[in-house]
Amino acid sequence: MVLAELGGRITCAIRKMNNVTIIDEKSLNECLNEITRALLQSDVSFPLVKNMQTNIKNIVNLQDLAVGHNKRKIIEQAIFSELCKMLDPGKPVFNPKKTKPSVVMFVGLQGSGKTTTCTKYAYHHQKKGFKPALVCADTFRAGAFDQLKQNATKAKIPFYGSYTESDPVKIAVEGVDRFKKENCDLIIVDTSGRHKQEASLFEEMRQVAEATKPDLVIFVMDSSIGQAAFDQAQAFKQSVSVGAVIITKMDGHAKGGGALSAVAATKSPIIFIGTGEHMDEFEVFEAKPFVSRLLGMGDLSGLVDKLQAVVPKEQQTTLVENLSQGNFTLRIMYDQFQSLMNFPLKELYSMLPGISAELMPKGHEEESRAKMKRYMTIMDSMTNEELDSSNPKVFSETRMMRIARGSGRIVSEVMEMLNEYKKLATTFGKGKGQNMSKILPPQLLKQIGGTGGLQSFMKQLGSSKDLMGMFGGRNN
Numbered sequence: 001m002v003l004a005e006l007g008g009r010i011t012c013a014i015r016k017m018n019n020v021t022i023i024d025e026k027s028l029n030e031c032l033n034e035i036t037r038a039l040l041q042s043d044v045s046f047p048l049v050k051n052m053q054t055n056i057k058n059i060v061n062l063q064d065l066a067v068g069h070n071k072r073k074i075i076e077q078a079i080f081s082e083l084c085k086m087l088d089p090g091k092p093v094f095n096p097k098k099t100k101p102s103v104v105m106f107v108g109l110q111g112s113g114k115t116t117t118c119t120k121y122a123y124h125h126q127k128k129g130f131k132p133a134l135v136c137a138d139t140f141r142a143g144a145f146d147q148l149k150q151n152a153t154k155a156k157i158p159f160y161g162s163y164t165e166s167d168p169v170k171i172a173v174e175g176v177d178r179f180k181k182e183n184c185d186l187i188i189v190d191t192s193g194r195h196k197q198e199a200s201l202f203e204e205m206r207q208v209a210e211a212t213k214p215d216l217v218i219f220v221m222d223s224s225i226g227q228a229a230f231d232q233a234q235a236f237k238q239s240v241s242v243g244a245v246i247i248t249k250m251d252g253h254a255k256g257g258g259a260l261s262a263v264a265a266t267k268s269p270i271i272f273i274g275t276g277e278h279m280d281e282f283e284v285f286e287a288k289p290f291v292s293r294l295l296g297m298g299d300l301s302g303l304v305d306k307l308q309a310v311v312p313k314e315q316q317t318t319l320v321e322n323l324s325q326g327n328f329t330l331r332i333m334y335d336q337f338q339s340l341m342n343f344p345l346k347e348l349y350s351m352l353p354g355i356s357a358e359l360m361p362k363g364h365e366e367e368s369r370a371k372m373k374r375y376m377t378i379m380d381s382m383t384n385e386e387l388d389s390s391n392p393k394v395f396s397e398t399r400m401m402r403i404a405r406g407s408g409r410i411v412s413e414v415m416e417m418l419n420e421y422k423k424l425a426t427t428f429g430k431g432k433g434q435n436m437s438k439i440l441p442p443q444l445l446k447q448i449g450g451t452g453g454l455q456s457f458m459k460q461l462g463s464s465k466d467l468m469g470m471f472g473g474r475n476n
């Protein structure tokens with residue numbers, strides 16, 4: 001079961017409870033038992049699940065709730081906040097500063113993705129203006145230095161390591177000293193992967209930490225580790241002072257619940273997640289938006305960020321200006337398709353309220369991309385005048401036939417594309433944010449800049465319903 005499925009099951013349990021006429025002890029227990037089963041089957045450790053159930057019951061004391069209290073809302077909020085608590089122990093994380101060199105040490109099990117993640121972490125900070133450097137203190141795995149070297153070279157990040165030196169402590173100290181002298185402000189030390197049974201490797205990791213005095217130790221964990229996560233994470237925590245967790249391979253089919261257990265074991269928050277093998281498949285992690293997405297409540301602030309990253313900066317002002325004048329042309333649609341071609345659509349959907357990632361059936365992502373490509377080919381055969389007009393009446397029957405011929409498509413496909421365009425143009429019209437503002441939770445509305453922010457957001461995006469229809473996802 002992947003985490004999206006876990007979210008789906010929890011949402012389903014809440015919905016089932018919401019469908020009963022009166023919420024009593026029995027319906028609450030049924031809902032909590034269903035959530036417990038889903039969490040356990042997703043590899044969340046038993047004590048953690050038990051604890052969550054007790055906490056929710058303590059918050060939701062049905063007998064004490066006076067008539068008129070919205071019990072459903074209180075239960076939903078309790079579930080939401082307990083899931084957030086599981087993922088965020090509320091401990092502040094060390095944040096590197098550009099004014100002073102920081103040392104960050106990476107630890108984790110063999111093959112968890114440490115070396116890859118070190119480079120992703122360095123690259124992420126490099127994009128923010130840091131001057132990072134990588135030190136390979138993994139003398140255990142043959143090829144580890146070459147891997148780090150290759151990744152670092154690709155990202156143009158300085159690195160340090162040795163083919164001959166077998167003492168990781170020596171390499172780590174030399175590397176950190178060297179990069180401090182070179183005024184690097186973020187020195188990242190990669191260590192050998194180890195398993196909790198390997199006492200000598202744990203001792204070595206402790207010595208590297210003692211010698212380099214890291215400002216932060218990051219525990220890297222593969223999301224597929226399952227029930228073993230709690231014990232493994234605890235073993236690391238007992239040897240070095242783990243301050244943060246990064247979960248890798250969130251793009252796979254892992255159950256993912258082990259991640260929740262690792263947080264509990266290390267009492268440290270997840271700061272990033274790895275979502276692929278590539279350098280930029282790396283996301284900042286925040287518990288509340290994550291749980292929101294998990295439960296299909298959406299993550300509009302994340303979506304606004306994502307869209308800002310997707311729509312090229314120089315296009316953003318023109319786009320907003322055009323849209324605010326109700327000027328949604330085919331050219332704007334073309335530009336947006338082009339930007340969306342490289343965007344993980346599944347991720348986009350999971351950020352929309354009422355839609356969980358699970359709703360995007362397998363294969364639909366490719367189907368959506370093919371559709372956008374087809375529409376773009378059709379638009380390639382249009383004149384500038386047609387692309388810049390927001391009046392679909394300019395397309396006479398002969399023009400449509402000409403465009404179909406020019407693009408190698410059939411007339412009905414041209415008509416289909418124009419119909420989709422009309423639908424989107426209606427959605428992006430003025431005042432579309434008004435209705436959404438009534439249904440959004442107030443804190444979410446605040447996050448995206450109130451009704452004004454929501455309106456400009458809606459203009460950029462169109463409603464989730466239209467997007468789902470447009471790109472072929474299921475909509476319910």
Ligand SMILES: Nc1nc2c(ncn2[C@@H]2O[C@H](COP(=O)(O)OP(=O)(O)OP(=O)(O)O)[C@@H](O)[C@H]2O)c(=O)[nH]1
Binds near residue numbers: 192
């Ligand atoms: N799909 C996917 N693969 C990942 C991710 N992160 C790392 N990998 C892959 O996982 C494999 C192991 O990654 P490494 O970085 O070599 O792991 P390591 O922890 O340094 O390995 P040891 O040094 O043996 O402990 C590689 O094939 C990576 O490309 C991720 O977020 N998603």
